[in-house]
Amino acid sequence: MTGQHIQAEKVIVCEKLTKRFGDFTATDEISFEVYKGEIFGFLGANGAGKTTAMRMLCGLSAPTSGKASIAGYDVYTQTEDIKRNIGYMSQKFSLYENLTVLENIEFFGGIYGLPDEQIETKTNELLDRLGMKSESKKLVASLPLGWKQKLSFSVAVLHEPKIVFLDEPTGGVDPVTRRQFWNLIYEAADRGITVFVTTHYMDEAEYCNRISIMVDGRMEVLDSPANLKSRFGVKTMDEVFYQLARGAKRGD
Numbered sequence: 446m447t448g449q450h451i452q453a454e455k456v457i458v459c460e461k462l463t464k465r466f467g468d469f470t471a472t473d474e475i476s477f478e479v480y481k482g483e484i485f486g487f488l489g490a491n492g493a494g495k496t497t498a499m500r501m502l503c504g505l506s507a508p509t510s511g512k513a514s515i516a517g518y519d520v521y522t523q524t525e526d527i528k529r530n531i532g533y534m535s536q537k538f539s540l541y542e543n544l545t546v547l548e549n550i551e552f553f554g555g556i557y558g559l560p561d562e563q564i565e566t567k568t569n570e571l572l573d574r575l576g577m578k579s580e581s582k583k584l585v586a587s588l589p590l591g592w593k594q595k596l597s598f599s600v601a602v603l604h605e606p607k608i609v610f611l612d613e614p615t616g617g618v619d620p621v622t623r624r625q626f627w628n629l630i631y632e633a634a635d636r637g638i639t640v641f642v643t644t645h646y647m648d649e650a651e652y653c654n655r656i657s658i659m660v661d662g663r664m665e666v667l668d669s670p671a672n673l674k675s676r677f678g679v680k681t682m683d684e685v686f687y688q689l690a691r692g693a694k695r696g697d
């Protein structure tokens with residue numbers, strides 16, 4: 446990853462962002478910045494606090510303390526503006542299985558407030574890009590998982606959001622299919638969309654411009670994969686992750 450397309454504009458700025466549930470601190474004073482067009486990997490073992498942090502960044506859950514601005518909007522007071530400027534995809538929530546490919550695209554285009562003629566143009570572009578023209582009238586339920594994931598990502602960026610949040614987007618598919626999915630991510634980043642992605646796959650971590658690793662609610666490291674490997678004196682991100690995560694108290 447060269448990162449040549451990354452621009453100086455900051456689209457996520459977090460300062461000591463914290464979420465407590467009673468006396469348990471799920472996300473503990475995390476501070477970081479993410480740039481326009483950057484692919485930012487958000488890693489951590491189970492229970493490290495990733496989902497909690499991501500929900501705050503998407504304007505879905507109010508922080509206990511700290512600051513964050515997303516696409517220039519405040520996470521306490523401007524959550525509706527945040528939602529309009531982001532895309533979101535997760536393994537759990539994505540497409541309607543009982544609608545066709547076309548119906549799903551039209552549905553989400555409508556939700557994002559795109560005018561009909563724009564939905565039509567975007568739909569054609571999208572089906573072309575994915576090589577799915579002949580599948581457009583098939584039910585999503587009948588598609589292979591890898592295709593569903595690619596379609597789901599394309600729908601999440603249909604409205605050209607400033608940032609797209611991906612929560613373990615490629616679970617359950619093989620490395621070749623994951624690589625194809627990542628080509629779509631690169632194209633989106635080249636268009637200036639910032640990609641904020643959580644993953645448990647270390648091959649995917651290598652594809653990010655920078656990655657952070659959360660341990661027990663705190664952001665322990667944040668750097669490029671190459672710098673992290675060199676700092677830890679190891680050859681793979683797997684080893685970096687293992688060295689950090691083995692000290693964790695939370696998790697399965």
Ligand SMILES: Nc1ncnc2c1ncn2[C@@H]1O[C@H](COP(=O)(O)OP(=O)(O)OP(=O)(O)O)[C@@H](O)[C@H]1O
Pocket residue numbers: 466469471489490491492493494495496497498695
């Ligand atoms: N609503 C809640 N009330 C109490 N504790 C919570 C709540 N939500 C999350 N937690 C706790 O906060 C910690 C962090 O959870 P979170 O889901 O953010 O982790 P994660 O890094 O996303 O893990 P995973 O990879 O398993 O999704 C966990 O110990 C979890 O049990």
